[in-house]
Structures are given as C-alpha cells and as structure tokens.
Amino acid sequence: MDIARPELKQRKRRRQLTLSAVVVGLVAAAGIGLAKLGPALPSVERSSVLIDTVKRGELLREVRGPGTLVPKEIRWIAAETAARVERIVVKPGAAVEPDTVILELSNPELEEQLLAAKAAVTAAESDLAAKRTDLKSKLLDEQSALAAATSDYETARMQAEAEKSVAEKGVIPAVQYKKSLVTLEQLKTRMTIEQQRVTEFGHNIAAQLAAEQARLNQLVGTRELRQRQVDALHLRAGIAGVLQQVPLEEGQQVAAGTNLARVARPGELMAELRIAETQAKDVTLDQPVRVDTRNGIVEGRVLRVDPAVQNGSVQVDVELTGKLPPGARPDLSVDGTIEIERLPDVLYVGRPAFGQPDSEVRLFRLDPADGVAARVPVRLGKSSVNQIEVSQGLAVGDRVVLSDTSAYDQYDRIRLK
Structure with missing residues (x-):
C-alpha cells in the first residue's frame, strides 16, 4: 500500500517559490540596468563628417569673394x-x-545744318567788315570836324593876341577886341565839344564792333558744333x-x-570683387589682396569700397600691383582674398557650418577614448575665410565636428565609427 509523504510536497513547493523569486529578481535587475543605459546612441560614419583640432597661435583674418578682371580705362x-x-x-x-x-x-539733316551754319558765319563776317568800314568813315568825319574847330580856334586866338596890343594903344576900338575874345571863347567851347564827340564816337565804335564780333563768335561756335557733329x-x-x-x-x-x-586698354587691368555684406564691414583701403586668376596668383591692394550694397554684396575694386600671368584678359573670372588683420596668440579652429562671428554655437566635442562626441556650448569670436576664433568653451587639442549636424539636433551625444 502507498504511504503518504506530505513533507516532500512542501519541499517541492518551496523550491518552486524560490525559483520564481529568483527569476523575477533577475528580470527586475535587467530592466533597471536597461533603464540606466538610456536610448542607444546614433552612429555616424567618421569619414562623413569634418573634424578639426583646436589650435593656439596666429590667426590670419581674411575675406574672400568672386570677381572679374576689368580694364582700368x-x-x-x-x-x-x-x-x-x-x-x-x-x-x-x-x-x-x-x-x-x-x-x-x-544724318542728312545735320549736314544741311552745317551748310546753313557756314553760310551764316560768312554773312556775319561780311557784316562785320562792312560795319567796321562804315564806322571808320564816320570817325574820320568826326575827326575832320574836330580839326576844323581846332583851326578856327587857333586863328581866333592869334587874332585876339594881335588885337590886344593895338587896342591898348587905341588904334582899334576896345569893343572890337572884346568881341574877338568872345568869339575865341565860343570857338574854344566848340573845339572841346568836338574832342568829346570824337572820344565818345570811338567808344561807340568799340561797342558796336564788340557786339558784331560776339554775334560772329556765336555763329562760329554753332558752325564748329555742327562740324564736330558731322565729323562724329x-x-x-x-x-x-x-x-x-x-x-x-x-x-x-x-x-x-x-x-x-x-x-x-587691355594692358591695364584691375579686379572687381563681390564681398558678402556681412564681411565687407572690415574691408578698408590699401589692404593687401591676393587675386587668383586660375593661372597664377597676383598681388594687389584695395583701391575702392563701394558704399552701396547690391544683391547682398559690396563691390571692392582692387589695383593689381603684381605682374599678370599669360592669358589674363578683361571679363576673366577670378577669386580674391583680402587680408583684414593678424590676431596673435588666439585659440582658433576650422569654421563650423553655420558658425557666424561673435555668436554662440553648440558643437560636438569628440572623446578619443570611446569615440563618443558630446555637444558643448562654444563662444565664437572673429572669423576668417576657413577659420574662426574660439572665445570660450574649448581648449587646445580638443577635436570638434565642423560639419552640419542639424540631423542630430535631438541628441546630445553621437558615436563616431
């Protein structure tokens, strides 16, 4: 017959409960561990991003822009x-x-106007000559009248002088001598008037001839204008x-x-560069420039900075001081690099995507030990073409990702593989 063993059932029950508790504990520990790990880090191919190292030293600030070669004249x-x-x-x-x-x-009409202008000049020259002859003749008449008045005055003066002595001796009546003196005074007044008439007529001649000459000069100017227009x-x-x-x-x-x-003039060329308006604020006269003609680098200097902005850029004229390479000709496309200043002993790194001067960005800084890049805030300073000053947030030797990482904005860390 079978013998009942209740202690065996109790022992089996305890083992099942213990095993269940162990399994539950392991599952709970695994869950806590997974929770602590957080979400998986996104992986990025190292070759697909640009990484640069923070350096300390001299930073050469430059701005660059496209342009063309144009003649100076x-x-x-x-x-x-x-x-x-x-x-x-x-x-x-x-x-x-x-x-x-x-x-x-x-222009047939212009040629007719030239013929008319030439005819007008010829007629005016004839009028001036005729006027000069007529006035000269009238002047001679006035001078003749003056000569007659002068002669009469001299005759009367000599007669009065002769009558004075004989009148004093009583040979002739005193009234006759006084009459001669009156006649002498009248003739003197007449002679003075004739002298004034000759003088005023001379001024009148000059004024009339000047007016005729001015008219002639005007017509000559018109003729020369028409002649120049026809020649053109x-x-x-x-x-x-x-x-x-x-x-x-x-x-x-x-x-x-x-x-x-x-x-x-093809032998005298200059460069016209188009600099972005955000970078043109630091461009001043006489700054050194390197112009790349695709066939050599030509040295130059800033000659003029356009005060106006057109289509988001500022025109900068560059005088070329170096020798132009063969093949340089007007309208040739070039690239110009303008040296702004040299900053000694500063932290700098390659210019990151969307990194603007005097701004704050968040860059991924790479930990070389595990290949994980963590996002850190970085304060940027002055910029150059391909490099920018680091004011805060990084140290010498730090390696940061410069490429556009906007696809990972929701992550603070990424893994480079």
Whole structure:
C-alpha cells in the first residue's frame, strides 16, 4: 500500500517559490540596468563628417569673394546726334588706335545744318567788315570836324593876341577886341565839344564792333558744333586699345546719347570683387589682396569700397600691383582674398557650418577614448575665410565636428565609427 509523504510536497513547493523569486529578481535587475543605459546612441560614419583640432597661435583674418578682371580705362563712345548706322567698319576684339573709324553714320539733316551754319558765319563776317568800314568813315568825319574847330580856334586866338596890343594903344576900338575874345571863347567851347564827340564816337565804335564780333563768335561756335557733329558721324575710337562691344546692327536708327561702342586698354587691368555684406564691414583701403586668376596668383591692394550694397554684396575694386600671368584678359573670372588683420596668440579652429562671428554655437566635442562626441556650448569670436576664433568653451587639442549636424539636433551625444 502507498504511504503518504506530505513533507516532500512542501519541499517541492518551496523550491518552486524560490525559483520564481529568483527569476523575477533577475528580470527586475535587467530592466533597471536597461533603464540606466538610456536610448542607444546614433552612429555616424567618421569619414562623413569634418573634424578639426583646436589650435593656439596666429590667426590670419581674411575675406574672400568672386570677381572679374576689368580694364582700368574704359571709354564708351556715344552718339552726339540722332543718326542711322550705315556700316560697321571694325568688329569687336580688334585692336584700334585713337583715329580708327569704328562706325559710319549718316544724318542728312545735320549736314544741311552745317551748310546753313557756314553760310551764316560768312554773312556775319561780311557784316562785320562792312560795319567796321562804315564806322571808320564816320570817325574820320568826326575827326575832320574836330580839326576844323581846332583851326578856327587857333586863328581866333592869334587874332585876339594881335588885337590886344593895338587896342591898348587905341588904334582899334576896345569893343572890337572884346568881341574877338568872345568869339575865341565860343570857338574854344566848340573845339572841346568836338574832342568829346570824337572820344565818345570811338567808344561807340568799340561797342558796336564788340557786339558784331560776339554775334560772329556765336555763329562760329554753332558752325564748329555742327562740324564736330558731322565729323562724329565717322565714329572714332579716341584711345588706343581693344574694341570690346558694338551693340548695333547696320541700318539701325540711334538716338542722341546712345552708347555705340566700348573701347578698353587691355594692358591695364584691375579686379572687381563681390564681398558678402556681412564681411565687407572690415574691408578698408590699401589692404593687401591676393587675386587668383586660375593661372597664377597676383598681388594687389584695395583701391575702392563701394558704399552701396547690391544683391547682398559690396563691390571692392582692387589695383593689381603684381605682374599678370599669360592669358589674363578683361571679363576673366577670378577669386580674391583680402587680408583684414593678424590676431596673435588666439585659440582658433576650422569654421563650423553655420558658425557666424561673435555668436554662440553648440558643437560636438569628440572623446578619443570611446569615440563618443558630446555637444558643448562654444563662444565664437572673429572669423576668417576657413577659420574662426574660439572665445570660450574649448581648449587646445580638443577635436570638434565642423560639419552640419542639424540631423542630430535631438541628441546630445553621437558615436563616431
């Protein structure tokens, strides 16, 4: 018969309870451990990001901008009058001299105006000559009247002197002598008046001739203007250089003031750079510049800074002091680097993405021990083209990620692998 053993059942029950408690404890410990670990760190390929090391030393501040080579001397030749393009004599790209004819223009009305101006000058010259002859003749008449008055006065004076002595001796009546004195005084007054008339007539002659001469000069000026306008129908270069543009077609009608051709001196070039308005505030005159022509570096200096901003950039004119390489020509695209200043003994690092001067950013600083990069606040100072000053937040030797990490904004740490 079977014998009941209740102690065995109790022992088995205790083992099951102990095992269950152990399993529950292990599960709870594992859960607490996983909770402490937090979420898994995102992994980033090390080769896909740019990493730089913080250094201490001299920081050369520079700004860079694209630009073009342009001639220092450019001459736009404009139409002096309305005209029609008859013939394009020289094509763009050709070398020209000051008297080289570029265009042949025509304006029949202008040629008629020149003929009329020449005729008016000829008529005015004849009028002036006739006026001068007429006035000269009238002056001679006045001078003749003065001579007659002077002669009468001298005769009366001699007669009065002769009668004085005989009147004193009683040979002639005293009244006759007094009458001679009255006549002498009248003739003297007449002679004085004639002298004044000659003088005033001389002034009148000068005034009339000056008026006629002024009219003649005006007509001569008009004739010369018309002659210059007619001569300008043979459009000349004006300077020695290269013809760059002739934006016209034969048979085209042009208005006065229209730009007809552009001539430049190709041997004297300068660079026009476009610097971002945020960086142009530190650009001043005479700062050194390096201009990259893709065929060599040319030294230069800042010649002018445009006070206006256009399309987010400021134009900076650069005078080239170095020798231009072969192949340099107008409108060649170049890159210019302007040296702003040198900052001695500062912390600096490569310029991070979206890192602006005098701003605060959060960069990932790499721990070389475990390859984990933690985000730290960094205060930036003055900037250069590819480098920027570190004011706070980093130390010499720190390695930071410079690439755009906006995809990991929700993480404070990333793992580089």
